[in-house]
Amino acid sequence: MTVTLADVAARARVSPATVSRVLNGNYPVAASTRERVLRAVDDLDYVLNGPASSLAAATSDLVGILVNDIADPFFGIMAGAAQTQIGGPGDGSGRAGGEKLAVICNTGGSPERELTYLTLLQRQRAAAVVLTGGAVEDPAHQAAMSAKLTKLADAGTRIVFCGRPPLPEGDALVAALAFDNRGGGRRLAEHLISLGHRRIGYVAGPPERTTTRHRLEGHREALRAAGLDAAPGEADGGPGSDDQDRLTVHGPYDRRSGYEATLELLRRAPDVTAIVAANDTVALGACAAVRDQGMRIPQDISVAGFDDLPFSVDAVPALTTVRLPLFEAGARAGRLAMGKENPPPGGIATIAAELMIRGSTAAPRG
Amino acid sequence: MTVTLADVAARARVSPATVSRVLNGNYPVAASTRERVLRAVDDLDYVLNGPASSLAAATSDLVGILVNDIADPFFGIMAGAAQTQIGGPGDGSGRAGGEKLAVICNTGGSPERELTYLTLLQRQRAAAVVLTGGAVEDPAHQAAMSAKLTKLADAGTRIVFCGRPPLPEGDALVAALAFDNRGGGRRLAEHLISLGHRRIGYVAGPPERTTTRHRLEGHREALRAAGLDAAPGEADGGPGSDDQDRLTVHGPYDRRSGYEATLELLRRAPDVTAIVAANDTVALGACAAVRDQGMRIPQDISVAGFDDLPFSVDAVPALTTVRLPLFEAGARAGRLAMGKENPPPGGIATIAAELMIRGSTAAPRG
DNA sequence: CTGTTAGCGCATTCAG
């Protein structure tokens, strides 16, 4: 019923090995022979059996891209960019040739799913795995991840981090592209401080994620440097002082969280003059909440985001945010996964975050 | 080096066949034996060899989800929803068990890539394929798709369309979930007409896509019903009359296209009082263009979108649009792909599109 | 440059 390599060989009057060689193209074959084989392939409408070939070769052409939330363009952009470097034609060849099958796996932010996908990919003997976005900092999970990744790497799977800091133990086996979340958070806070803001609310992401922590740390660094980390009246000023904690609300990275956290913030501290959101999506929710409270942006209150997603420039007023080169980073991760590009020195590269000052931030009223 | 089923068998003191049976769980095995095997699996940290098992069983646990543009939440939401029904744990089992590997493939809207991904998936003997979003209407491509899908179906791959109309030839082998784009487009135009708009610009998507055509057809249906399809002064009134063509600009489904097309529309017909965009992303660009021309929304000009993506409600003013139940549709497609749900009668279900009237549309000035 | 020979690791018959 189903046509095999042997059938093609018979029709082309060559040995199966030869057919395999022209198909994989990694071995010299006479042009005329190749022609004949290719014709037979077309005539018979032959499609390679992936599992069989992976079994024999002990490696597959699958590349996995893990994302936390594919409905979020933050991940969509990176994943799409990575795929441009990995899968599909672009190699120019019309026929499906030496392409890898780049494949996106949506973990939904769940550590267990992340591990499960890794196992599934390991089962498939994936050629490479790209992990995008912040990691969960639970020690048990980190250990499990580290063990799993080591095993994958040992089996020949290339591992690339994109927008995620390297593992604490620093496996030498991965190439990591890390965003400068801390620096971005710091510069954004500095911008607000320089405008004259003194009471700044912060809508943070889930506490256990590296992205959340780094952005928040950068934010507080700037506050501390400006002497704004102590509550008015007290002077302890330790990092994470009570007042700063009161000005910070954690929640998921979504619009709704931004909305609710902002209401909460406004309730807790009606004197805030600016709100920094964990990312642009959250910032959108924050803007809605601010407006629903009858306040104007930026006259009554400034709002800022992080990531500079495409819609941020279209917000009204346009959102001040920190731009992350998501597409470029994703593409580079894809190239690293393909071995088209050498890993950065030390295995880790930090990707700059650029402050984008737009209409949603201004000097505080009064 | 790498541990195989035989190793597990040896350690559990059973035959390889028995190990295979407990792993696949589709055959009676004594509880005590199962215990022993499972322990051996854990002890040895055994991971099934996917290719080997797929080769032997002539089917794999891969499910492909094809999308046109994964950076667009329209697709991200559907794909993510489908994955919740297919991959990862949720089956409750902690260990990676009977899960399928749900995998998203980004075609970038290119017909060739679509075909290539299908071939790649065919190679892998995918268990199912979900195709999302509008199709390209080029006859040659449609024929190629039809042929390819038939072959996949013959090989036992389940085919599901999600947000895409069934193929013209109507292969009985696919289940299709089609959005009511035409009805949505019609109701949106009716809404504007009832507000009093007579000159309505339309920023359409790429002309060759079904989604574009259906939305536009619905739009024009409503115009025609209201007697608005003829140019002022002439009376031929045939469908697609010159005037309507002048009020329509095609472009890709992105923000920039919305921006530029709107400028063009405003130049061609300064008297338009409303602009309908092909989707919400395009509408955002349209809003920006309108504002950059110094006009207010909706006082000077109304703007509407399509899809009701999460950010649309946060636009200022909130965007009038047509809501598509993307998550629900994606989840249902996932279930169909898994065979968890029966296909709709006739193989095709039409999914309703709901008009969402918000602040970006109002009666025209004057 | 091309053919021959062996498995790759597992799911299945079929016996027991």
Next chain:
DNA sequence: CTGAATGCGCTAACAG
């Protein structure tokens, strides 16, 4: 309920 034997379709040495 369990074990032994067979082959899935292909690639990778190794010869020629």
